[in-house]
Amino acid sequence: MPDIQLLWDRPHPFILPVSPQAADIDGLDHTNNAVYVRWCEAAGWAHSNALGLTLADYKRLDRGMAIRRSEFDYIFATNAGEQLLLGTWLLAGENPLSMKRCFQLIRQSDGNTVLRASWHLVCIELSSGRPKRVPPEFSAVYGPAFSE
DSSP, rough: OEEEEOSOOOOOOOEEEEEOOOOBBOOSSSSHHHHHHHHHHHHHHHHHHTTTTHHHHHHTTTEEEEEEEEEEEEEOOOOTTTTEEEEEEEEEEEEEEEEEEEEEEETTTTEEEEEEEEEEEEETTTTOOOOOOOOOHHHHHHHGGGGG
């Protein structure tokens, strides 16, 4: 197999390797769109955990980053067994309550981007569901991880 150059949209992505399994394939014989959503959720949590903020921290602080809006651009279909790399980055939000998480899914065999997605996130108080300022603990961990 030739050495394929992976062209990430931004430098230094957090990368989660994924591969569609038989149960992920829909009636059109390709990966079901809902699977990509699950993978993005898994990559987001894995990245957050790697940075040092876990679900337990969210609960302890009574704060969480909730998806306010999501966008998924499905560019190419994928098939069972394909080796894929899901990259994710964090970006500063539009205001002190928000941030953005971006995703790019690349097929390893040809280097093609098969999906791009983004989440617009808002900080909420878990106990009430109301928007709240990002706590200092979140800023200390997520802020330095923001991509330019």
